Amino acid sequence: MTPLVEMRNISIAFGGVQAVDDVSIDLHAGEVVGLLGHNGAGKSTLIKILSGAYKADSGEILIDGKRVEINSPRDARAHNIEPIHQTLALADNLPAPANLFLGRELRTMFGFLDDSRMESETRKIMARLNPNFKKVAEPVSALSGGQRQSVAIARAVYFNARILIMDEPTAALGVHETKMVADLIMELKAQGLGIFLISHDTREMMSLCDRVSVMKNGQLVGTERVEDVSEDDILSMIILGKKAPEAV
């Protein structure tokens, strides 16, 4: 089966530092692939190349087996790649519908904002993603971290994202909300989206991901199916930068 996304032999350097060095990863529809590694291992840089924030020095990106050029966040969106930023990129003073449709507002035939329709669409999608979500009319500053996360995810999903990029989606959340976001990730996966997940929490990655790719010093240490390895194997890949002997 053709992968949804393939990043082949990607390299990028900033000044003298080789941030990403000849890395190849792929992602299938309905799959969650985790990116693991220390700070500065290059995983965020790699993913920013996919979301259009950086341009690779060399290498190619294929979507559905076709080579594509991604030079800006707009290009990425055009290929249904939706990054969910760590800072969430929500305007705190506006309610969920205004945030969900920010930059892509629904309008009436006279060109005015159609707030009722945006609100009703928001209610529909939130009912699917997070049935407990009720504060549709309040500014998102009044929402909990998990609810804000679900607004950010709803925003990607509503506009037919096929590839989600989630950077530390549960970093600032409590136990209950972490579970809620985890359930949501599973739900989106079941709907056939491909998800790149970045996290420091190895245990969480083992439970959420189908495969994990480990990076160190800009290079790919290896990609493993989670059922083939133990948490310790992954940890040693992160720390030592080499595959556990039994997995080789």
Next chain:
Amino acid sequence: MSTTDTEKDAGTRARRRARLTDTLEIDTRLLGMIGAFVAVLVVFNILTDGRFLTPRNIFNLTIQTVSVAIMATGMVFVIVTRHIDLSVGALLATCSAVMAMMQTAWLPQYLGLPLGHPMIPWLAILAGIIAGGLIGAFQGWLTGYMMIPAFIVTLGGLLVWRNTGWYLTTGQTIGPLDPTFQMFGGINGTLGAFWSWVVGIAGTLAALAVLWNSRRDKQRHGFMVKPIWAEVALGAIIAVAILGFIAILNAYQVPEGRLRREFEARGEVMPEGYTEAYGLPISVLLLIVVAVVMTVIARKTRLGRYIFATGGNPQAAELSGINTRLLTVKVFTIMGVLCAISALVASARLTNHSNDIGTLDELRVIAAAVIGGTALAGGIGTIYGAILGALIMQSLQSGMAMVGVDAPLQNIVVGSVLVLAVLIDIIYRHRTGKG
């Protein structure tokens, strides 16, 4: 009754109150501002033995507020996008100078239009608005594209435009201005009783139609709507407010001497017992139109949505594909155009252009916006709040003048009120967790 019971009672009362304002869907902050405004009016009315709330004084109060209120609506957008405009008073002076020079010197000299030509006032107004828009756009470009902080751009602008106005007129006071032009100033251009009622009734019907439409729209989408009694109560309050305001303005009679002079000027004799009311001033109607347009922009257009989103989180706005630089240019252009409209009202009210027109208006305008609940941190503010803020400021100022408070004390009070209003707003937001 024990203390706990009283506390419980107070709690229930507070909850019931909260429920009532929730049911009516009235912003509690708006209620607070209206409360403060009414308190100011009542206190001064008592201190002046009832002279403050006469039709004549209310008429004067409204026409004195118009110029600052018009600019304050634009300042809301500027402050919401996390900028500031210190140049509005100076920009008003330049626009006023352009309009005055157009009608008295440039149009007659360069286009050969004789003084009193019917096109003169309109061309002069148009030129002023274009000048205001261009200057605003230029300041917006310096801020948005050149990345110079708006504080600096407009601080420089304060000196530049104040003295551009001076340079254009070589420092002379220019007047009297064209009679048609003067109609936008206040007392020299009112609708009279009949047309004031027409405008009042049309306005009431339009407001009720908006209420009704939004209810129908909500029902169509299956959202919760207010109980019908709440809707009717709200409609009744609006109708009474609008029509009451018109009735007060219509109760202000044109003095007999002035009417007699008008009849004599037309070569007629004034009939015995003839009276005429001033009614709604054109300048106030202009403010209402500006307020409606600005409110629609703020709430119902992409431009308004982007202004508030950018104020709330500039990075989020940019990541969503909003061109925040161009947005800054647009916001300052709107501000410039509104300065020109205010210049029209202010110079028409004075019947001439003078060098010092609009001096210190930047402070009044910023104060009006801030008293009206616009947050300097950005993202929060309302048009009606800014207008209420301007009304509160003007009432304080004229009230104190009427009571005979010394001039230095007047300014001390106004300055203190500004700081106090912001403090109350901070406490309110803190308590309610809004913003």
